[in-house]
Amino acid sequence: MSSESDFNAPVRRKPVPEKKIRVLVVDDHPPMRIGLVALIKSQPGMDVIAEASDGEEAIEVYDDVLPDIVLMDLRMPGMGGVEAILAIRKKHPDARVIVVSTYDMDEDIHRAMQSGAKSYLLKDMPIEEIASTIQGVYEGDTPLPRSVQERLMERAQRQQLTERERDVLEALIKGRSNKEIASSLCIAEDTVKSHLKTLFTKLHVRDRTGAAIEAIRHGIIHLK
Amino acid sequence: MSSESDFNAPVRRKPVPEKKIRVLVVDDHPPMRIGLVALIKSQPGMDVIAEASDGEEAIEVYDDVLPDIVLMDLRMPGMGGVEAILAIRKKHPDARVIVVSTYDMDEDIHRAMQSGAKSYLLKDMPIEEIASTIQGVYEGDTPLPRSVQERLMERAQRQQLTERERDVLEALIKGRSNKEIASSLCIAEDTVKSHLKTLFTKLHVRDRTGAAIEAIRHGIIHLK
DNA sequence: ATGACTCTCACCCGTTTGAGGGAAATGACG
DNA sequence: CGTCATTTCCCTCAAACGGGTGAGAGTCAT
Numbered sequence: 071m072s073s074e075s076d077f078n079a080p081v082r083r084k085p086v087p088e089k090k091i092r093v094l095v096v097d098d099h100p101p102m103r104i105g106l107v108a109l110i111k112s113q114p115g116m117d118v119i120a121e122a123s124d125g126e127e128a129i130e131v132y133d134d135v136l137p138d139i140v141l142m143d144l145r146m147p148g149m150g151g152v153e154a155i156l157a158i159r160k161k162h163p164d165a166r167v168i169v170v171s172t173y174d175m176d177e178d179i180h181r182a183m184q185s186g187a188k189s190y191l192l193k194d195m196p197i198e199e200i201a202s203t204i205q206g207v208y209e210g211d212t213p214l215p216r217s218v219q220e221r222l223m224e225r226a227q228r229q230q231l232t233e234r235e236r237d238v239l240e241a242l243i244k245g246r247s248n249k250e251i252a253s254s255l256c257i258a259e260d261t262v263k264s265h266l267k268t269l270f271t272k273l274h275v276r277d278r279t280g281a282a283i284e285a286i287r288h289g290i291i292h293l294k
Numbered sequence: 295m296s297s298e299s300d301f302n303a304p305v306r307r308k309p310v311p312e313k314k315i316r317v318l319v320v321d322d323h324p325p326m327r328i329g330l331v332a333l334i335k336s337q338p339g340m341d342v343i344a345e346a347s348d349g350e351e352a353i354e355v356y357d358d359v360l361p362d363i364v365l366m367d368l369r370m371p372g373m374g375g376v377e378a379i380l381a382i383r384k385k386h387p388d389a390r391v392i393v394v395s396t397y398d399m400d401e402d403i404h405r406a407m408q409s410g411a412k413s414y415l416l417k418d419m420p421i422e423e424i425a426s427t428i429q430g431v432y433e434g435d436t437p438l439p440r441s442v443q444e445r446l447m448e449r450a451q452r453q454q455l456t457e458r459e460r461d462v463l464e465a466l467i468k469g470r471s472n473k474e475i476a477s478s479l480c481i482a483e484d485t486v487k488s489h490l491k492t493l494f495t496k497l498h499v500r501d502r503t504g505a506a507i508e509a510i511r512h513g514i515i516h517l518k
Numbered sequence: 519a520t521g522a523c524t525c526t527c528a529c530c531c532g533t534t535t536g537a538g539g540g541a542a543a544t545g546a547c548g
Numbered sequence: 549c550g551t552c553a554t555t556t557c558c559c560t561c562a563a564a565c566g567g568g569t570g571a572g573a574g575t576c577a578t
Contacts, residue, residue, distance in 0.1 A: 098418055099326075099396075099417040100329075100333075100417075100418070100419070100420055100421050100424075101326060101329035101330050101333050101394075101417055101420050101421065101424065102323075102325060102326050102329050102417060103329065104328075104329035104332050104333055104421070105325035105326050105327065105328035105329025105330070105332065106325050106329070107325075108328050108329065108332050109325050109328055134564075147418075170325075172323075172396060179510065193323040193324075193325060193326060194322055194323050194371075195324070195325070197324050197325065197326055197328070200324075200325065232523090232525085233522065233524090233528095234524075234525060235524095236532075242503065243507060244497060245500075245501075245503060245504040245507055247388065247501075247564075247565095248564075248565075249564090257525085257526070257527085258527055258528085259527095260526085260527050260528060260529085261525075261526050261527060261528095263313075263565080263566075264525085264526075264527075264528095265525085265526095266565090266566080267566075267568090272564080275469060276469075276566080277469075277471075277534090277565075277566075278503050278565080278566095279469060279502050279503045279506050280469040282470055282503050282506055282507055283467060283506055283510075283517070286507075286510055286517065287517055287518065293507070293511055294511065329553075401573080456553090456554065456555080457554095458554080458555065460558095471534075471535095472534075472535075473534090481555090481556070481557090482557060482558085484556085484557055484559090485555075485556055485557060486559060487535080487536075488555085488556075488558095489555085489556095490535090490536080491536075491537080494536085500536080501535080501536075501564090502535080502536095
């Protein structure tokens with residue numbers, strides 16, 4: 071697959087000016103944005119053609135510059151990364167977005183890949199891995215770091231929650247009692263208990279406190 | 295206070311080559327480190343003289359280069375920022391460390407300031423604020439961003455926990471029942487309940503689940 | 519249209535938890 | 549020395565919680 075091992079191609083090193091990969095960087099943290107931009111510009115075959123600091127801006131800018139690759143942060147104020155990816159890929163189904171996140175929670179990873187991201191990088195990864203992933207995605211691959219793959223496998227092994235179970239879990243993490251959850255969801259308290267029972271089983275915990283912790287730990291429900 | 299409004303000083307613009315502020319940057323995320331370095335180097339009066347990617351390295355490097363200012367990430371694998379600050383300030387009580395963190399949890403802020411940090415910045419702050427804070431700390435001030443100050447105030451209003459209460463809270467967040475907490479701390483179950491009662495009061499919650507959530511939200515106990 | 523899944527609700531039963539009260543021992547601080 | 553905070557322990561009681569079981573109504577795909 072890789073263009074490097076094409077033995078039949080004629081050898082020509084210098085002659086081709088080689089078009090640079092045009093990257094759009096999206097991150098709400100100024101120093102991180104600066105770092106990603108510098109990192110990419112330091113790579114010979116890549117260039118940053120635009121930046122954005124949130125989801126809405128990313129969508130606008132994408133339409134303007136039509137980059138080859140988008141490097142997108144996941145958690146941003148206002149429109150998050152997932153919504154931005156969905157919006158971009160709705161208009162441009164062939165858009166190639168790579169998520170660059172601080173968090174390695176399996177639900178974050180899953181949501182990102184589900185929404186159409188081509189890869190998922192962590193900010194603690196070495197610059198070589200970031201660069202090679204950009205290169206790989208540009209060439210049509212979907213190179214997913216091993217550690218991220220493993221997280222994704224973990225999630226796959228966990229039974230996934232139904233919509234209603236997520237509702238209950240979310241209410242639970244707001245600190246509500248069964249009775250309060252019931253009235254906030256307009257169902258009977260027994261129904262809440264019923265959902266909780268399956269939640270405990272699926273999350274491999276025995277009580278609501280354990281469920282809350284697991285939900286937060288895996289990023290199933292975001293705090294705040 | 296600011297050296298700009300010194301009307302009595304003789305005006306001399308160019309002549310002074312002005313010694314640059316020598317900064318040590320500590321962060322485990324490569325792109326963030328690159329960004330912080332680039333940010334500082336872009337400021338005329340500052341320069342990065344060394345970098346480190348974790349606490350241990352930071353301590354070593356500090357001894358070597360004796361920087362004017364340390365820009366330190368808080369959450370790092372191995373030795374975290376707080377321990378690094380304590381270690382550095384033990385040997386060099388006049389060390390000036392500025393924390394640069396992703397998180398604005400009040401406990402994180404408090405622990406950092408407690409350990410001797412001169413200021414606490416968030417990574418979503420504009421580069422001007424980061425630069426001016428470095429300048430301010432270099433000049434002997436402790437310029438704390440308003441939003442960070444407010445967080446500190448919030449924490450101050452909350453009653454602080456005793457060591458034993460933190461033990462119970464930590465065990466609680468491991469998903470343990472009262473009985474299990476009791477045996478893990480070698481105390482009676484009733485004692486656990488007693489601590490929980492005061493915990494609920496101090497955290498303004500009614501049950502263990504609420505306590506777990508609040509503890510995580512405020513960074514009192516770190517998940518994982 | 520039969521099975522699979524979800525959501526809903528109900529009942530029983532035992533355990534855990536939280537609210538109320540009180541009290542003794544320790545060490546720190548003035 | 550007395551006072552305060554902290555830690556430890558005890559008791560009772562009612563409410564909340566969790567396990568087990570079952571079951572009707574709805575959607576959906578095969």
